[in-house]
Every structure is written in structure tokens, then in C-alpha cells.
Amino acid sequence: xxxxxxxxxxxxxxxxxxxxxxxxxxxxxxxxxxxxxxxxxxxxxxxxxxxxxxxxxxxxxxxxxxxxxxxxxxxxxxxxxxxxxxxxxxxxxxxxxxxxxxxxxxxxxxxxxxxxxxxxxxxxxxxxxxxxxxxxxxxxxxxxxxxxxxxxxxxxxxxxxxxxxxxxxxxxxxxxxxxx
Amino acid sequence: xxxxxxxxxxxxxxxxxxxxxxxxxxxxxxxxxxxxxxxxxxxxxxxxxxxxxxxxxxxxxxxxxxxxxxxxxxxxxxxxxxxxxxxxxxxxxxxxxxxxxxxxxxxxxxxxxxxxxxxxxxxxxxxxxxxxxxxxxxxxxxxxxxxxxxxxxxxxxxxxxxxxxxxxxxxxxxxxxxxxxxxxxxxxxxxxxxxxxxxxxxxxxxxxxxxxxxxxxxxxxxxxxxxxxxxxxxxxxxxxxxxxxxxxxxxxxxxxxxxxxxxxx
Numbered sequence: 001x002x003x004x005x006x007x008x009x010x011x012x013x014x015x016x017x018x019x020x021x022x023x024x025x026x027x028x029x030x031x032x033x034x035x036x037x038x039x040x041x042x043x044x045x046x047x048x049x050x051x052x053x054x055x056x057x058x059x060x061x062x063x064x065x066x067x068x069x070x071x072x073x074x075x076x077x078x079x080x081x082x083x084x085x086x087x088x089x090x091x092x093x094x095x096x097x098x099x100x101x102x103x104x105x106x107x108x109x110x111x112x113x114x115x116x117x118x119x120x121x122x123x124x125x126x127x128x129x130x131x132x133x134x135x136x137x138x139x140x141x142x143x144x145x146x147x148x149x150x151x152x153x154x155x156x157x158x159x160x161x162x163x164x165x166x167x168x169x170x171x172x173x174x175x176x177x178x179x180x
Numbered sequence: 181x182x183x184x185x186x187x188x189x190x191x192x193x194x195x196x197x198x199x200x201x202x203x204x205x206x207x208x209x210x211x212x213x214x215x216x217x218x219x220x221x222x223x224x225x226x227x228x229x230x231x232x233x234x235x236x237x238x239x240x241x242x243x244x245x246x247x248x249x250x251x252x253x254x255x256x257x258x259x260x261x262x263x264x265x266x267x268x269x270x271x272x273x274x275x276x277x278x279x280x281x282x283x284x285x286x287x288x289x290x291x292x293x294x295x296x297x298x299x300x301x302x303x304x305x306x307x308x309x310x311x312x313x314x315x316x317x318x319x320x321x322x323x324x325x326x327x328x329x330x331x332x333x334x335x336x337x338x339x340x341x342x343x344x345x346x347x348x349x350x351x352x353x354x355x356x357x358x359x360x361x362x363x364x365x366x367x368x369x370x371x372x373x374x375x376x377x378x379x380x381x382x383x384x385x386x387x388x389x390x391x392x393x394x395x396x397x398x399x400x401x402x403x404x405x406x407x408x409x410x411x412x413x414x415x416x417x418x419x420x421x422x423x424x425x426x427x428x429x430x431x432x433x434x435x436x437x438x439x440x441x442x443x444x445x
Binding site: 094 | 229232233235236237239240241242243244246247299302306309314318319321322323324325326327328329331332333335396397400
């Protein structure tokens with residue numbers, strides 16, 4: 001706060017936040033569907049920029065799926081966290097580049113595994129042809145016992161980005177993040 | 181490579197612009213209608229896992245439709261948003277293909293319809309993946325990564341029903357026969373599609389895309405000893421003359437919107 005006796009000329013204008021500070025703040029925003037990982041660890045943040053003149057913040061996020069129903073929730077969470085900087089905030093969604101599961105960070109993968117989600121195997125190439133019969137997906141390691149003797153039960157899980165598997169080693173069901 | 185790709189439609193001549201609108205509307209209506217049709221299985225699919233899968237497929241398709249309607253709303257820029265385009269038209273004004281006009285039917289009808297549609301859609305998506313209009317190319321790049329799973333899933337079901345023999349196979353053959361006259365209507369020619377090809381938006385005319393599709397699905401039909409679909413009887417009417425089954429679906433999917441069109445959700 002400015003003390004009433006201070007001369008306005010002596011008040012230094014607050015500096016705009018640094019891009020690094022914005023990134024650190026975004027790393028505290030949890031994904032609403034899988035809250036063990038942040039939107040940064042999921043690779044959702046494509047760009048974060050700070051306008052040097054007015055300090056306004058512009059964040060571009062990549063939806064994991066085109067029809068992801070959580071986008072408005074994610075936008076609101078980002079706006080709420082960045083409000084601490086007290087600058088105008090704009091949050092956009094983009095498909096350029098397309099989000100792919102390869103964007104999930106090493107730390108994100110480890111956090112997924114620790115909470116019972118198998119991290120995704122490498123995503124198919126963008127221009128890979130669509131085949132009527134794909135080779136069976138590479139077997140996914142069980143996040144509980146690390147066995148590779150697992151079976152795909154359903155390519156479609158409780159959210160668009162997850163699939164359902166069963167481990168024949170420890171006989172536990174588990175979910176995996178879909179390679180897309 | 182794509183140095184000339186742009187989000188600006190100013191470099192499109194008026195004919196190509198109109199044709200682009202028609203292409204977006206046909207793609208969006210296809211995804212919207214099959215998404216709503218498949219959501220009819222939520223709660224009553226033959227297996228719990230399939231209930232989850234069909235609901236997830238439906239969610240994907242309606243998401244694709246919404247994104248395509250948003251591109252169209254931006255292109256037309258006439259004050260109608262994506263919801264208005266999706267919900268505020270009368271049945272004859274929808275431009276989905278007649279393949280999607282059949283009633284939901286049984287499980288075999290659903291699998292047959294989705295197999296024919298998803299494979300045709302894959303060919304169409306590939307043909308617009310390098311579109312000179314960046315917003316379409318970017319969206320389609322993302323959609324293709326999702327649709328890959330749809331083709332894989334429905335392909336496995338087609339095979340399962342075809343190889344099961346007995347009632348499952350009979351029902352699948354009946355379904356394919358019912359859908360056959362409309363199977364190729366995804367490739368109904370668009371008015372002025374030549375302008376889309378010339379403008380670098382569509383890689384080839386719909387006729388050529390249909391030939392690519394037949395090459396794609398031919399080996400599967402042959403291996404499963406199923407009859408491949410014949411050419412559409414009236415291809416130029418392939419997105420017109422919607423049926424009573426679609427009028428019923430339309431009354432369902434617009435029912436909430438009609439309660440209070442101005443409501444904020």
C-alpha cells in the first residue's frame with residue numbers, strides 16, 4: 001500500500017510479472033479430471049507471454065481432446081490463479097500445435113504412475129495412415145506391479161483421454177492415458 | 181512447406197468461400213447427427229464396456245461438430261453462433277448424409293453404419309488435412325488423432341459380428357443391405373467443389389475420394405466375405421430428402437433448446 005504521506009513521484013510502478021513467474025503459477029493449476037498432475041506437466045501450456053508495456057498476460061492452452069468438457073473449468077482455474085498478478089489475463093485454446101500425449105513431462109508421467117494411471121506409450125505419427133485393423137497396441141506396463149502382461153479392456157474409458165486395462169500379473173484393473 | 185497457409189479467407193474467391201461453408205456444414209452435420217444417434221445407446225448398450233465406449237465416441241463426435249460449427253460461424257460472421265447453427269434449423273436444412281438418416285436400429289445396424297461412416301470420414305479428413313485454410317487444417321490434424329481409435333474400435337466389432345456366424349452375422353448382413361443404397365453418400369458431390377480443389381482446401385473431388393474409400397474397405401469386405409456397398413443411386417441428393425427417423429432425432433436433440441432458446445447454461 002502507498003502511504004498517504006508518500007509523494008506519488010517516489011512510488012515505483014510495480015514491474016510486470018516475468019514469464020518464469022507466470023509459468024511457476026501455471027504449474028500450480030491442477031488438471032480438473034486428473035488432479036495429481038498440473039496443466040504444465042500434462043503439456044497443456046503452449047505459450048505464456050507477458051506484454052512488456054502493460055504487463056498483461058496471454059496464455060495459450062492446447063486441449064487434449066477437441067470435445068474436452070473441462071476446458072471452461074481449466075480456463076477459470078488459470079484465470080483465478082493468475083489474478084494474483086493483478087494484470088489483465090487472456091486465456092486462449094488452440095490446436096496449433098495439436099496436443100499429443102508425447103507432451104506429458106517426465107514428472108507428469110511419474111505422477112500418473114504413482115497414482116495408478118499408466119502413462120501413454122509414444123503417440124502415432126501425425127500422418128500415420130488410418131488402418132481398419134491396427135496392430136494391437138503395444139502392451140502397457142501395469143502401474144501397480146510393472147508387469148507387461150496386461151490386456152486392453154476398453155479403448156474408451158471414463159474420460160476421453162483414458163483407456164481401461166487389466167493386469168494378468170497382479171490381477172488388478174487400471175487406467176492408462178491414451179497415446180494420441 | 182505451408183508458407184502460404186493462412187487463416188485469412190480473403191484470398192479465396194467468393195465461390196470457394198461459399199463452397200468452404202458448405203463443406204464445413206456437411207462435415208459438422210455428419211458428426212453432430214452420428215454423435216446424437218450413438219448417444220442413444222447410453223444406458224442400453226449390450227455390454228457395460230460398450231456403453232462407456234459408445235458414449236465416449238458420441239462425446240468425441242459432438243465435440244468435433246461443435247468445433248466445425250464454430251469455424252463455420254466465424255466464416256459466415258452473420259451473428260449466428262455454433263449453437264444457433266446446430267439447433268435452430270428445421271430438419272430439411274441439415275446437410276448430413278443419408279447414411280446417417282436411418283433409425284438407430286439394432287446393434288448390428290449401429291456397427292454397420294459406424295463402420296461405413298468412420299472409414300469414409302477418415303478418407304475425407306485426410307483430403308482436408310493439408311487445407312490451405314489454416315483453421316481447418318489445424319482442427320483436422322487434431323480430429324484425425326482421435327478418429328483413429330474410432331475406426332479401430334468399429335473395425336474390431338465388424339469383424340466380431342461377421343465371424344461369429346449365426347444370428348450375429350445374419351443381422352450384420354441385413355444391416356449392411358439396408359444401408360447399402362446410402363453407404364456412399366458421405367461423398368455426395370458438393371456444389372462448387374471444384375473451387376475447393378482449385379483453392380487448395382480439398383485434395384480431390386468427392387468422386388475420387390469415394391474411389392479411395394472403396395480401395396480402403398475392399399479388402400475387409402473380401403476377407404469377411406461381405407458384399408461391398410454399391411454406388412449411391414442419386415449421389416447429387418445424398419445430403420437432401422431427410423427421413424422421418426431424422427425428424428424424430430431432430431425433435432429429441434432440439435427439445436431442451438426449444439424450451440428456452442435464450443437461456444444461458
